[in-house]
Amino acid sequence: MLNWKENSFIITILSLVILIIVTGLAIAWSNLQSQISVAKNSGNYESLMISDEPIQPIPLKLDLDENKVLLGKKLFNDPILSQNRQLSCASCHNLKTGGVDGKNLAQGVNGELSATNTLTVFNSAFNFRQHWTGEYKDLLEQVNAHLLAPQIMGGDWSKILAGLKKDPQYVRGFTQAYSDGITQENVRDAIATFEKSLYTANSRFDQYLRGNTEALTEAEKEGYQIFKTYGCVTCHQGMNIGGNLFQKFGILGNYFVDRGQINPADLGRFNVTGDPKDLYVFRVPSLRNVALTGPYLHDGSAGSLEEAIVIMAQYQLRPISSEHIQLIVQFLKTLTGEYEGQAL
Amino acid sequence: MKNIILRIMLVVLGLALFFFLLVQSTKLDFQIHSDYVSDLRQLGEIDARINQTILQLRTGTLKNYDSIVYYLKQHENTVANLAKIPQPLRVEYAKTVEMLLKKYQKIFTEKSQLIENFKTENALVRNSLAYLPIAIGNAVNESDTFRDGKLGNQLSQLLRDILIYNLSVSDELLAEISQEIQRIYQRVEKLGSEHSNLNIALVHSQII
Numbered sequence: 374m375l376n377w378k379e380n381s382f383i384i385t386i387l388s389l390v391i392l393i394i395v396t397g398l399a400i401a402w403s404n405l406q407s408q409i410s411v412a413k414n415s416g417n418y419e420s421l422m423i424s425d426e427p428i429q430p431i432p433l434k435l436d437l438d439e440n441k442v443l444l445g446k447k448l449f450n451d452p453i454l455s456q457n458r459q460l461s462c463a464s465c466h467n468l469k470t471g472g473v474d475g476k477n478l479a480q481g482v483n484g485e486l487s488a489t490n491t492l493t494v495f496n497s498a499f500n501f502r503q504h505w506t507g508e509y510k511d512l513l514e515q516v517n518a519h520l521l522a523p524q525i526m527g528g529d530w531s532k533i534l535a536g537l538k539k540d541p542q543y544v545r546g547f548t549q550a551y552s553d554g555i556t557q558e559n560v561r562d563a564i565a566t567f568e569k570s571l572y573t574a575n576s577r578f579d580q581y582l583r584g585n586t587e588a589l590t591e592a593e594k595e596g597y598q599i600f601k602t603y604g605c606v607t608c609h610q611g612m613n614i615g616g617n618l619f620q621k622f623g624i625l626g627n628y629f630v631d632r633g634q635i636n637p638a639d640l641g642r643f644n645v646t647g648d649p650k651d652l653y654v655f656r657v658p659s660l661r662n663v664a665l666t667g668p669y670l671h672d673g674s675a676g677s678l679e680e681a682i683v684i685m686a687q688y689q690l691r692p693i694s695s696e697h698i699q700l701i702v703q704f705l706k707t708l709t710g711e712y713e714g715q716a717l
Numbered sequence: 718m719k720n721i722i723l724r725i726m727l728v729v730l731g732l733a734l735f736f737f738l739l740v741q742s743t744k745l746d747f748q749i750h751s752d753y754v755s756d757l758r759q760l761g762e763i764d765a766r767i768n769q770t771i772l773q774l775r776t777g778t779l780k781n782y783d784s785i786v787y788y789l790k791q792h793e794n795t796v797a798n799l800a801k802i803p804q805p806l807r808v809e810y811a812k813t814v815e816m817l818l819k820k821y822q823k824i825f826t827e828k829s830q831l832i833e834n835f836k837t838e839n840a841l842v843r844n845s846l847a848y849l850p851i852a853i854g855n856a857v858n859e860s861d862t863f864r865d866g867k868l869g870n871q872l873s874q875l876l877r878d879i880l881i882y883n884l885s886v887s888d889e890l891l892a893e894i895s896q897e898i899q900r901i902y903q904r905v906e907k908l909g910s911e912h913s914n915l916n917i918a919l920v921h922s923q924i925i
Contacts, residue, residue: 380722384722384725384726384729385725385729388725388726388729389729418766418783418784418787418788422784425780426780427780427781428781429781429783501782501786501790602847604843604844604847604848606780607840607841607843607844608840610780610781610782611781611782611783611786612781612783617781617782617783617786617836618782618833618836618837618840619833619836619837620837620840620841621837624841624920624924625917625920650834654837690844690848691848691852691917692913692917
């Protein structure tokens with residue numbers, strides 16, 4: 374039998390051991406939780422790649438808030454956002470014509486011509502920055518700038534919000550989608566969310582990348598090989614076949630001197646950074662749905678795919694034969710995808 | 718004896734309560750602390766992935782820029798999370814964290830700019846490297862003077878040096894290549910006539 378001194382000593386030791394174990398477990402749990410959190414948050418992008426090719430297919434389905442998408446769609450098509458209430462986002466980004474207006478230069482509010490050609494709104498969410506010069510870091514910034522720019526929509530937030538608050542449909546829609554209702558941030562977010570929904574998956578080329586070798590004809594496959602061989606793919610790569618880097622326009626020659634009438638928009642990213650290295654530098658445009666998005670180049674000077682390819686070959690790559698141009702055109706036509714289950 | 722055991726138990730419980738209250742009075746919210754530490758660790762991991770991706774792009778084992786764009790965006794989001802410093806943190810610590818974050822962001826902005834330059838130049842270099850042997854071949858075959866004469870040899874030497882330079886960058890070799898290009902330009906000037914293939918080959922050489 375143990376005496377009381379021994380008993381109390383054992384009990385004290387046991388109590389202390391329990392305290393230490395509990396503390397140790399708490400610390401271990403804390404470390405485990407933070408490690409689990411790191412593992413959850415840091416995905417390895419390479420594991421998401423579907424094809425070994427430099428171009429990746431667009432995901433077949435993206436998860437987006439349906440309420441916000443519907444609200445954004447209504448806003449996108451509503452001229453209430455513009456100064457004269459005659460122009461909507463869809464006026465220039467017509468979804469029935471590849472997300473562009475088909476004009477050389479975009480036409481803003483009061484008929485004023487923009488400095489650059491309209492870029493397609495389809496798949497714009499996949500671009501690493503927005504607009505020709507990459508001046509907007511994301512769609513939210515781009516939406517805001519274009520709504521307010523005097524030469525584009527010329528909008529005014531106080532008037533836009535007042536107009537939206539008078540419309541019961543908008544009041545209901547915003548209440549459903551956002552806890553704080555109609556605000557500048559929410560208007561921007563709704564439009565940007567709708568734009569994120571404008572992805573065009575399942576083009577014939579994407580089907581090919583996913584393993585359906587019958588999706589392309591032999592000529593189209595050859596066109597893709599030529600597209601790679603000529604080096605087009607060094608800039609037009611990734612999921613959006615462009616849109617993920619800046620590049621100087623005029624590597625082998627001076628396009629702007631040859632074209633003449635150089636204007637401020639030709640200076641490209643220099644207008645954003647003021648850095649001489651950024652003279653004539655532009656964000657490489659996406660080639661998704663390119664067969665539908667002419668005229669081409671920032672100045673809208675190339676009326677056809679053939680013309681655009683000739684200019685690219687002459688100023689960026691190397692001389693190209695007309696036979697190869699035709700094969701590349703055939704390949705580019707396979708990049709037309711689907712929106713809401715229908716071919717564009 | 719029971720009384721003594723009871724007293725000991727009470728002392729231990731008292732101690733436990735004291736430590737519990739002490740920890741409660743000084744601790745951060747467990748989840749907030751855990752998330753913040755997790756973001757810090759993640760920042761290091763993303764930075765390592767960015768460096769790895771750059772190397773893969775340089776060596777050509779990665780063929781598009783989507784992953785670097787993805788990691789840069791992830792990095793930006795994580796830094797934005799870290800800028801929201803947990804509220805219970807003592808003011809002097811919060812200020813230190815804020816200052817360190819600003820320094821880090823400044824350095825990373827410079828790094829991002831270099832990465833953008835790398836993407837732009839890497840695209841050009843990869844294209845020119847792939848095409849250079851063909852371009853030099855076209856240039857050599859442009860005229861009999863080139864094929865049989867000294868210029869043909871100079872072009873072959875230039876191609877060889879550029880390919881070696883691509884594998885093993887060296888300032889000496891770079892200087893030699895620049896001189897070779899200048900010598901070829903001088904020789905072409907003497908010949909006088911227009912040689913478009915040769916000009917294209919030399920432009921691609923200069924890009925590399």
